[in-house]
Amino acid sequence: MLRHLLLGAVAAFGFYILTSAISSFNDFRVGEIAVYAIALAGLSLLTGTNGQISLGQGAFMAVGAYTLGVLMTHTHLPLVVDVLAAIGLSGALGLVVGMPATRLKGPYLAGMTLILALGLPRIADKYSTFFGGDQGLTVNSPTPPGTIDPQRWLSWIEIVGAIVVLILLANLTRSRFGRSFRAVRDDEIAAGLSGIHVARTKVLAFTVAASCAGLAGAFLGLSVGVVNTGEFSLTLSIYLLAGMVLGGAGSLVGAWWGAIVLVFMPGWSTSIANSFNLGSAVGANLALVVFGLVLIVVIMAAPMGIQGGIGWLGRRALSLVGGGVPAPGAPTPRQEGNEPVGSIPSIPPPAAPAAPARNIREQS
Amino acid sequence: MTAGLSQGAGLTVDEVSVSFGGLAALSDVSLQVRPGEVVGVIGPNGAGKTTLFNVVCGFVNPQSGTITYNGQRIDRRKPHHLTQLGIARTLQGVGLWNGLSVIENVMAGGQAKTHTGVASALLGLWRSSREETHLRQRAGELLHEFEIEQFADWNPKALPYAVQKRTAMARALMAEPTLLLLDEPASGLSKGEMDELSHLVIELRSSASVLLVEHHMDLVMSTCDRLVVLNFGQVIAHGTPAEVSANPEVTTAYLGNEVHAMGTGTGTGASTGASDA
Secondary structure: OHHHHHHHHHHHHHHHHHHHHOOHHHHHHHHHHHHHHHHHHHHHHHHHHOOOOOOOHHHHHHHHHHHHHHHHHHOOOOHHHHHHHHHHHHHHHHHHHHHHHOOOOHHHHHHHHHHHHHHHHHHHHHOHHHHOOOOOEEOOOOOOOOOOOHHHHHHHHHHHHHHHHHHHHHHHHHOHHHHHHHHHHHOHHHHHHOOOOHHHHHHHHHHHHHHHHHHHHHHHHHHHOEEOHHHHOHHHHHHHHHHHHHHOOOOHHHHHHHHHHHHHHHHHHHHHHHHOOOOHHHHHHHHHHHHHHHHHHHHHHOOOHHHHHHHHHHHHHHHHHOOOOOOOOOOOEOOOOOOOOOOOOOOOOOOOOOOOHHHHHHHO | OOOOOOOOOOEEEEEEEEEEOOEEEEEEEEEEEOOOOEEEEEOOOOOOHHHHHHHHHOOOOOOEEEEEEOOEEOOOOOHHHHHHHOEEEEOOOOOOOOOOOHHHHHHHOOHHHOOOOHHHHHOOOHHHHHHHHHHHHHHHHHHHHOOOHHHOOEOHHHOOHHHHHHHHHHHHHHOOOOEEEEEOOOOOOOHHHHHHHHHHHHHHOOOOEEEEEOOOHHHHHHHOOEEEEEEOOEEEEEEOHHHHHOOHHHHHHHHOHHHHHHHHHHHHHHHHHHOOO
C-alpha cells in the first residue's frame, strides 16, 4: 500500500544519508541492524501477531546462510538467485515444521522449536565435507559498482532488503491475513467458526517467519564472509526471541528497536566489563546478563516492549495536550498501524493505557 | 421430527448420538430447522444443548446419525467450512478477539467472502485493498445497525458486555448466514437488552433461520416458532412454545415432580430455576 511504500522510501533515504556519513565499521553495524530487523520482524509476526512461540528462528537463519554458502561454493549463479533460494528453502522448511507445530502450544511449541535450534546446526557438523566443517563455507560479498566502499554497498543491499521485507509484512498484517493471524492467536474456536482455517493460518505465519529468517541468514553470511555453525547457536535463537520481545512483540517498528539492541548490546556490555576491570571471561558473558536484566526491566515497565512504551508515551503526551489525563483504566481504542493490542501468551497483558485525546473528544 | 425426515431445505439432525466415554451426551436426537424458522433448544443444565451445537458445528463427531444442511451432509465437516455453507454461530460468552478492534472483529466474520491470495496481500495490490474497503464498509453498516458504530476502533475487552454481545452478533451476521446458531445469546443481558435481542431474532427470520439455546424462557417463548426440550441427552418434548410449556414432562424435567400443578406458569419458574448456567 502507498503509505508503506512512502514510509519505506523515507527510511531508505534516511539510511542513505546515515551510511554515507559514518565509518565503514559503522556501516557494517547498520547493515547488521537491518539483518536482525528482518529476522525479528518475521519472528514478531509469528510470535507476537500469531501467538506461536518459536526458538527456531536462528535455525532457519542457518538454513538460509548455508543455502547461500553451498550455492556459492558449488555453483556460479548470480547472487540474487542464491539469496532467493535461501529464502525459498528456509520458507519451505518453515512450512514443513509449521504443520506439526499447529498442534502444539506455548511451552510445547517452544520445546519443539528448541530441538530445531539445537539439531539443525549439527547436520552441518555431521556432513562437514559438504558444509565446510568448523571452518565453514566462504562467502564472497558482492562487488560494488564504481568506487563505492564494499562494506557500504553490502549495507545498502541489506537495508533495502529489510525495508522491502517490512513493507511486505506491513501489507500482510494489514490485510485479512493479519486479522486472521491475530484472531487465531486470541481465540482459535471463534476463528474457526468465523471461517478462518486455523491450521493453514498458523502454517502461513510459520512459513513467512522462516522465509524472513532465511533472508536474514543469507545476509548475515554475506556480512561475515563465512558461514559456520558457531554463528547459529541456540544463543542466537534466544537472543532473537528476547530482542523481539524487547522491541515489541507483534510490532514491525519494534523489530528495528530490537535489532538495534541486539547489535549494540555486546559492545556496551564489553565496555562496562572493561571499565570495571572485570576479566575477559566475565566480559564475554556479561552481554547475556545485561540482556536479561534489560529484558526484565522492559517487561515490567512496558510489557509491549520499546515500541509499546513509545506508543504509550505518545498517547500520554497527546492526551495531556488534548485536555487532561483520562481516568486510569479508560477504554483503549485501537490505533491505526501495527501496534499490537494483545501480547504473546506467556506475557501478562499490558495495563490499559490512557485513551488518546481524539477519542475523548469523540465520546464527550 | 422423528426418524425418516425428509432431507430437504434447512437443517436436519437425524438420530444423532454422542457419548463421551460411557456418558451418553446425546442419544438419538432428531430435530429440524426449516428456512425462516426460529427453533429453540431448551433443557436443564447438562441436558446436551451445547453438545448438540458442537456436533452441528463439527467440533464433535457423532457416533451415529446424520446432520444435513440443505440436503448436504455436514457432520464430520470442520468448523471453518460452516460459514461457506451459510452457517454462523455465536459462542456462549462472547468469544471476541481482544487483539482486534470491534470493527476488525466484525470484518473477520466475513472471511468466507474473501478471495485475496497471500501474494496480493503481501504486495498490497489493488485487489486486496479493494476487498478490505468492501469488508470495512459492510462491517461499518452492521455496526450502524447494531448502534455500536461509535465503538468501531475500540478494544472489545474495554467495552460493556452488551456491546460485546452485539459485536459478536454482528460478526456472525457478517458471514451472511442462512442459518444462525445462537448459544445463550441472552446471558448477561438486562431486561431491556433482552427485548432488543428478541426483536432482532424476529427480524432475522426474513434472511436466516435460527437455532438457539437459551435459558431465559421469556426470550424463548417470545421468539421461537418451535421448541425442542432436551433432558439427559434425549428429546423429551417438542412443539410450539405453548404446547411445550403445557407438557408435564417438561415441568418435571425442570422443576422436579412436586410442581406439576404449576402448569403454564413454567415459563418464569424455569428461567429462574436454570439461569445459572
